[in-house]
Amino acid sequence: MKSREEQGRAMSAGEAADADEKVNILLVDDQEENLVAFATILEDLGQNLVKAHSGDEALRLLYKDDFAVILLDVRMPRMDGFETAGYIRARAKSRHIPIIFVTAFDDTLDRISQGYSIGAVDYIMKPVNSDILRSKVKVFVELSQKTKSLEREVRERRRIEEELRATNRELEAFSYSVSHDLRGPLRSISSYGELLIEEFEGKEMPGDTRQYAARVCDNARRMHALIEDLLTFSRMAREKVDCGAQDPALALGEALSQVALGDAELIREASYPTVMANRTLLTQVFVNLLSNALKFVASGVRPKVRIRAENNGERSRMWVEDNGIGIAPEHHERIFRVFERLNPQSGPPGTGIGLAIVQRAVERMGGKCGVESSPGQGSRFWFDLYPPESKRAPGRPL
Ligand code: ADP
Secondary structure (H helix, E strand, C coil): CCCHHHHHHHHHHHHHHHHHCCCEEEEECCCHHHHHHHHHHHHHHCCEEEEECCHHHHHHHHHHCCCCEEEEECCCCCCCHHHHHHHHHHCCCCCCCCEEEEEECCCCHHHHHHHHHHCCCEEEEECCCHHHHHHHHHHHHHHHHHHHHHHHHHHHHHHHHHHHHHHHHHHHHHHHHHHHHHHHHHHHHHHHHHHHHHHCCCCCCCCCHHHHHHHHHHHHHHHHHHHHHHHHHHHHHHCCCCCEEECHHHHHHHHHHHCCCCCCEEEECCCCCCEEECHHHHHHHHHHHHHHHHHCCCCCCCCEEEEEEEECCCCEEEEEEECCCCCCHHHCCHHHCCCCCCCCCCCCCCCCCHHHHHHHHHHHCCCEEEEEECCCCCEEEEEEEECCCCCCCCCCCC
C-alpha cells in the first residue's frame, strides 16, 4: 500500500506526464508560406504541428488522428473554411474539436457570424498577431491535455472498481463455500461432544474431562453461530432481493418473537409508515438491532428499548434506541464492519457480524443506516427506507 506522500508524488508525476504528452494541432491553409508562419509562431508550444493545404486534406487527417485544436483559414479555393468546418462538425469523431478561424481583416460581420453558426470557437484576424495566436492555441492545448488526463483517470478508476468487484465476488464465493463445507464436520464435533456428556450422565468422569467436553460443545456452538451469520451475510449479497410495500409493525412483531426480551421494557408505536422493503430482510434488521439493544446493557440495569419512526415524506427513518452502555463516536463506523467487536473478551458473546448484516440488508433495500451514541448515554441505531411512492428503487444488486 502506498503512503499518502508517495501517492501525492505519484499524482504529480502523473500530472507532469500529462503535461508532457504532446497533442496534435492541425493547421489548414492553401498557402504554404502561411502554414510555415503559423508553425513558426506555435513552435514554442512544443506540440505536434500537422499541416494541411486544403479542406479535403484536413478532413482526411481528422479521420485518422485526434486533434486538440484546428487553425482553419477561411479563404481557400474549392472548399472554403466554412464548408470544411461544416464537415468537421458533421462527423462524430471530430465534432468536439475546437476551431479557430483565420480570416482576413476585411471579412464582413455577416461572414464572421456564419462562422460562429457553424461552431467556430474563436476568430483571429490576418495579419496574425503572434502572441495572441499562441495564447489562444495554448488554451485549447491545455484543455485537451486536461481532458485526456481526466479520461485516463476515469478509465483507471473504472478498471480498479471492476477489479475490486471481481475480487469481492471471489471472496464472497470463497467464504460461502468454506462456511458451507465447515457445517458438516462441526455438526459431528458437537454431536460427539454431547454424546460423550450424555454417556457419562450421573457417572464419574476422570479429572476435568467433563469440563473439557462441555468446552468443546460450547465452542462448537459459537462456531456454528459464526458460520450461520457468515452464510447469511454472504447470501445477502448474492441473492436477488424482491421489495414490496411492507408494514414495519409486522416485521417488528416477527422479530420480537425471535429475541429473548426477558424483563426488558419495550416502547413501540401503534403504527409505522409503510416502506418499500423485503419482509425477511427487514425482520432480520430488527432482530439484530433488538438483540444488541438487549445485550449491551450494564449489569443490573433493566433494558429499555424504544422503536420509533420519523417520516419526512422523502424517506422513513426507523430508530431502535436503548439505555445500554453506549458507543464512543470513534467506533461508530467500524462496528458496521464484519468481525468488529468493541469488547470481544469482556463483553457479551457474539460473532461481530450482526451489524454488517444490518448494513447490507438495509443497502439491499435501497437505504442507509447509522448510529448516534456515546458511552453511558445509550445508543440510537437508525435506518432509512423509502415509501412506495418514492423514486428510489430498492432491491438492486450490490
Ligand atoms: P456482535 O453483537 O455479535 O458482537 P455486531 O456486529 O452486532 O456484533 O456488533 C458489533 C459491536 O458493536 C458489538 O460487539 C458491540 O461492541 C457494539 N454494539 C452493537 N450494538 C450495540 C449497542 N446497542 N450498544 C452498545 N454497543 C453495541
